[in-house]
Amino acid sequence: MENTSVQISCKNLWKIFGPKGSTLVGTPETELSPAELQEKTGCVVAIRDVSFDVRRGEVFVVMGLSGSGKSTLIRSLTRLVEVDSGEITLCGSDVVKADKNQLREIRRHKVSMVFQQFSLFPHRRVVDNVAYGLEIQGMKKKERYARVDELLRVVGLSGFAQSYPSELSGGMQQRVGLARALAVDPEVLLFDEAFSALDPLIRREMQDEVIRLQERLHKTVVFVSHDLDEALKLGDRIAIMRNGSFVQVGTPEEVVGSPKDEYVAAFTRDVSRAKVLTARWAMRARTSTMVAPPDSRIVSESALLQSVLPLVLESDAPVGVIDAGGTLVGILDRKDVLAAINYEPAESAISLNSTLVEGPQRTEGALQ
Numbered sequence: 386m387e388n389t390s391v392q393i394s395c396k397n398l399w400k401i402f403g404p405k406g407s408t409l410v411g412t413p414e415t416e417l418s419p420a421e422l423q424e425k426t427g428c429v430v431a432i433r434d435v436s437f438d439v440r441r442g443e444v445f446v447v448m449g450l451s452g453s454g455k456s457t458l459i460r461s462l463t464r465l466v467e468v469d470s471g472e473i474t475l476c477g478s479d480v481v482k483a484d485k486n487q488l489r490e491i492r493r494h495k496v497s498m499v500f501q502q503f504s505l506f507p508h509r510r511v512v513d514n515v516a517y518g519l520e521i522q523g524m525k526k527k528e529r530y531a532r533v534d535e536l537l538r539v540v541g542l543s544g545f546a547q548s549y550p551s552e553l554s555g556g557m558q559q560r561v562g563l564a565r566a567l568a569v570d571p572e573v574l575l576f577d578e579a580f581s582a583l584d585p586l587i588r589r590e591m592q593d594e595v596i597r598l599q600e601r602l603h604k605t606v607v608f609v610s611h612d613l614d615e616a617l618k619l620g621d622r623i624a625i626m627r628n629g630s631f632v633q634v635g636t637p638e639e640v641v642g643s644p645k646d647e648y649v650a651a652f653t654r655d656v657s658r659a660k661v662l663t664a665r666w667a668m669r670a671r672t673s674t675m676v677a678p679p680d681s682r683i684v685s686e687s688a689l690l691q692s693v694l695p696l697v698l699e700s701d702a703p704v705g706v707i708d709a710g711g712t713l714v715g716i717l718d719r720k721d722v723l724a725a726i727n728y729e730p731a732e733s734a735i736s737l738n739s740t741l742v743e744g745p746q747r748t749e750g751a752l753q
Contacts, residue, residue, distance in 0.1 A: 391474075392573060392605040393439040393462065398471035400457055400629075403428030407469035419628055431457040432468065433629035444599060444606040446620035448613065454629040455609045459577050462607065463492055476572050493522060496573040497566035501582050504562070505550040511537070511561055512546040518569040529568075536564040539601075540594065556587035560594070567602070576608040580615070592618055613652055617641070617661060625649055642666050642725070659691035659726045666690075667725035668706045668715030677713045678705040686714060690722055697722050 399410045406428045409415055414422060415430055423429055431454045439445040447455045460466040462473060464480055473480040476495045483491060497518070505514050512533050513520075519529035537543050540560040550558055559579065566574060576595075580588045592615060599606065610616050616623045617637045624634045625648070633645040641661045644650040665686035683705045684693050697704050703716040 390440045391438045392441045392443075392476060393445075393607065394472070394474040395438075395462075396436050396472040398432045398435045398458070398461065398473070399430075399469045400432040400454075400461060400466060401428050401430050401469055410470045430454075430629045431466075432461065432471075435471075435629070435631055437624060437631065437634060439605055439607060441605055442603040443621045444608060444619055446608045446610060446616040446623045447626055448610045448616045448623060449626035450611060453626040455611075455626050456577055458626070459575050459607055459609045462575060463496055463498065464488060465498075493518065494569060495571060496575060497569060497571040498575040498577065499559075499562050499566050499579040501578040501580075505558060505565075507550055509549075510546065511542065511548050511550070511553070514550065514561055515564045515568055517565060522569065532568060533564070536567055539567070539598070540564045554587070555583055556590060559583060559587075559591055563591075563594070563598075567598075571604070573605045573607070576606065578609050578611070581611065588615075595619060613656065617656065625652060637661050638663060638666050642728070657691075658728060659694065660689060662690050662725055664688045664690065664693050664706045664717055665715070667721045668717050669721060670715045671713055675713070675716060678703060678716070683707055683713075684717070685709075690726055693717065694722055694726075 399407075401407060401409050401415070403423075404427050406426075409426065409428055409430075411434075414426060415433065417425065419429065433454075435458065437445075447458060449455050457466050461468050462475060462480065464473075464483075468481065471481070475491060478487065478491050478495065480488070480491065506517070509517070512530060515533045515536060516524075516529040519532060524532075533546065534543075537546055540563055542557065542560050542564065545553065545557065550561065553561065562579070580591045583591060595606075595608075596619065598604075606619075608616075608619055610619075617640075620637060622634060622636055623640050625632045625640065627648055633640060633649050635643075638661060640649060641653045641656050641658055644653055663686060664684050667690060668686070682696065682700055682702065684696065684707070686706050686708050693704065697717055697719055703718040705713050706715040706717055708714050
């Protein structure tokens with residue numbers, strides 16, 4: 386990965402909640418089970434030696450069960466939660482070493498955050514809620530209102546500038562929150578379970594909105610979720626988190642098609658693989674003796690298996706797979722496609738219920 390393409394870089398992050406938690410970083414005690422560690426020390430490991438990079442324009446989704454540490458992680462990126470150890474670089478700035486003024490500048494100009502709770506000012510109209518960050522920056526009223534008018538059109542709220550939050554639906558309030566985050570034109574957007582409180586239909590609409598905006602704005606996004614369907618829909622890459630650690634990081638295809646362990650397999654077991662995996666995933670790579678099928682039996686390597694399946698099933702001969710340049714890169718037949726779609730994890734695969742952290746849970750709200 387080219388350094389110039391990296392917008393967020395985190396190295397060896399640790400966060401341990403509890404009495405003198407920072408003194409436990411890297412010690413043998415952190416290898417204890419969560420219940421044993423809490424009983425022995427009164428501490429909980431929220432982030433355990435986590436390292437990752439997020440490329441410019443990438444949507445990086447962090448997902449896991451409640452208590453896995455995902456919300457603590459995303460809040461640490463702007464030091465809403467102070468890490469005990471590690472390095473965080475955001476848009477070229479060293480977040481961990483930033484002083485008070487530098488950190489304020491990062492939060493005002495480089496990054497915006499959208500929370501699960503909309504956190505709108507109830508006494509301010511929509512226009513002034515969206516313009517709040519611009520007001521803090523010192524932008525003149527006429528200029529910031531012009532910017533807000535543009536953003537309300539972008540998020541589908543034209544005509545609601547003079548409304549109060551209480552006059553809007555939950556989905557509309559979250560659109561206001563999204564417009565407020567976009568108002569300062571940040572390089573990075575952080576979503577902390579932003580849509581989990583919304584009704585399913587509105588939630589899907591907001592997911593579609595993020596996709597539409599991303600196609601237009603190309604922001605760097607870190608999105609926290611506990612919903613695999615949401616992660617698969619939005620993420621260029623997905624990090625699955627458990628007990629403060631990343632269990633697997635990969636593209637949706639990699640996570641669904643090749644789960645790293647039983648925990649990830651349990652997460653992905655009910656996913657329709659045909660809707661996630663592509664022809665490239667299931668194909669056999671081209672060999673020197675391979676004869677190209679006729680054009681009527683050619684599919685793109687990026688085609689989802691659900692769209693390829695009818696052609697494969699009705700054809701007695703293999704189907705050719707081509708890349709974006711039209712070059713034959715492999716073939717598919719019924720056996721290849723059905724094997725990919727019908728993959729079953731090992732019988733010993735554990736259920737998600739059995740992976741929940743045992744023992745008492747902290748109530749601060751940071752460990753999510």
